[in-house]
Amino acid sequence: MATAEFNLRDFQSGRGVGQGGTAVLRRTVRLIAISLMLLIGLTATSAFSAGDAEKGEQIYVQRCTLCHGEDGDGMGPAAERLNPPPRDFTMAQYKIRTTAFEEIVPVDGDLVRMIHDGMPGTAMPGWSDVLTEQDINDLVAFLKTLAGLEEEEPGQIIDFGAQVPISPESVEAGRKLFHEDDRCSECHGQSGKGDAVKKLKDDSGYRTWPRNLTKPWTFRGSNDPRDIFTRITTGIAGTQMPSFDDPASEGRLSIEQRWNIANYVNSLAKTEKVVRPENIVIRATRVAGPVPVTPEDPQWQEAPSSTFLLVPQLITPDRFFTPSNDTITVRALYNQDEIGFHVEWDDRTRSIPGDGAAKKISEPGLSEDAVAIQLPVTLPVGAEKPYFLHGDSRHPVNLWFWRSGSTTADPSVSLVTARGSAGETTARDADAVGLQGSGSYHEGTWQVVLRRSMTTADPAEDLQFVEGAFIPVAFSAWDGSNGERDSAHTLTTWYWLLLKPQPGNTPWLFAGFAFVLILLIEIWWARTATRRARS
């Protein structure tokens, strides 16, 4: 029965952030399915027997060793290419559990849940599509033997008290607690983007990043207040995320306070940064006046935004496996002379080479933060585009770079024509084509504007923007504090830019023509019909 109960909780947990109205429908369907499962469960409880560790081991060897290692110590062959690394089961430290801080033993349901659903934002996938409930129970029984937990009594589930419903008052109380003495902002930053000035490591020495609380779809648990309440109460084992219910600590919070903070964290979600897979076109908006110069200019908000996933550069040497930036949000404005892109991405660290504080929180080899916009040099004819990663020998691309500068150098804009990652790249004079940019960093977010004239003197070297055409466009970003420079960066595939033209008079003309034509046909038809009826 534990399984069905767990599903029900998952259903309530509001995972469908930003999925729109269909989520409700899907959830209803799911509710019906779960009710059915409950019914079946009730009639056949005995079918869900306790896990069998031996069977679990067989499944483990087949499905889990490549990541979690033969001995369950997390040292599978890919460990150093994954961040966070696979869990070391011999340490009995589980991140997502419902048992109190001082209890190390999770309840089986906690493990079942993580195996069933997976952990968003990590390599750990959900297994519900290939493993049965019984398989998962067997696995749990086996995992417990790796740390000798099978002998232990399951831990005591934390006290949830009386849940404080979400209300403006509760959220406000939570906001105060979050910031009071930098309680949470110490690590999660002033606006919750995980951008605080601290370098955190987990117990095994791997870098950990405080969660960006404005992106709840990256939570390992979920952003349902009940889940957040649990995380605040238990802490996250093995990492620096503390428990706020530790009796030995001065920082202990009351149940009500924890609910208020949970409600506040739940309110931080920035849904415009949800990636909508169907949204693959950046629709540039035409403005009457000049294209705004600074990233903070409110006029940018008038343009519709598109958010794209950033993928680490896994494709050409040297590859890069452990990114920290995950999405990029783009807007575009233009007028008859000029076009401007506004790109925005959450980056926990402002990377300033030469700066002592920046160096302290950086991985070895601090470089500048940077972003690049990639455009084909000439508009593609037919379907054939330049290779999505820096073009190819026959189809060069323009790369517009913006770099954040160092203690000794100002932020800079540069222009490059590239012919493939291995091919030749030509550095060009950005001033000569009027490419300009400016950037600003605020509380964990970079905003950068890059502008250029719509046309340039040299159509063989630079893209000439035209209205109405679908123009391929792609982006790259570098987090200089995360060891990202040169080929180590994140990127998007090709998306589209559309400068939507003013339709002008032609649609009216054609519509009017159609109206008159149909009317004439009708009149003619009516006349012949009446004549026929008369005769």
Add this chain to the structure above:
Amino acid sequence: MSTIKKIPKIPRLAQVVLVIGGIYTGFWLIFDLFLGQPIPKSLMGMYMFFVVTGVLMVFTATEESTRQLVHPIQALAEDPARRRWRNVVFLVVPGLVAMAVFLQMQPSDEAPLELRSIHPAPPSSVKIFGKRFDLMSLKNPYRHLQKDDPEQFRELVTAGGEVYIRNCQYCHGDKLDGKGPYAQGLNPVPLNFQDIGTIAQLQESFLFWRIATGGPGLPKEATPWISSMPIWQDFLSEEQIWQVILYLYDYTGHQPRSWGHD
């Protein structure tokens, strides 16, 4: 037809409209709402064209049914008693057409469809690792061990698994289902090896070619410029590629296609 006769109260014309509208709503319900994968407009237009033609064919199957369908329209023009109605309809219809034309003339902001062939015909021979391989006769040098030396075969599969988890799972997923952590950020999406439409249909030589030469090794009809599949001869040895192929088939339980002479 019998079901239609049971509800004679609805005029035939209204029935046609209802059926077509119903099918359209059905499409929308299934694809937009449930699957969350709206059909592109151009494709929808094509589907609806066939639906409308089909429905009209059914409703005009006999002379009687055609008459029933056309009668109210004819009456509209011929029957003087319905003149007021006629005038209304005669204005509304051109109005609707004009509106459709107007909307159609608006510049579209739907991205162009990108069609690509997923499994293009392989070249007969390719140069990989500086050597020429004849893809028609090329075989996985380790495949025979499956029967001849199961123990060594297991070891090779395990080695292939290590290659896979270190290099491929980011895109193709550690369950080989094409749902790796970064799959959603790529277009075309990494292929799902569990699906019977991919490796289960292919020969190991095809996989060898695809893995060694990656996206850029594809012919034009398969849009090499957007495939993010890396060129693995830059990272892996010939042996490792054959091993990872063993792993792909072993984990999914599929069998490679063969020419049938072994």
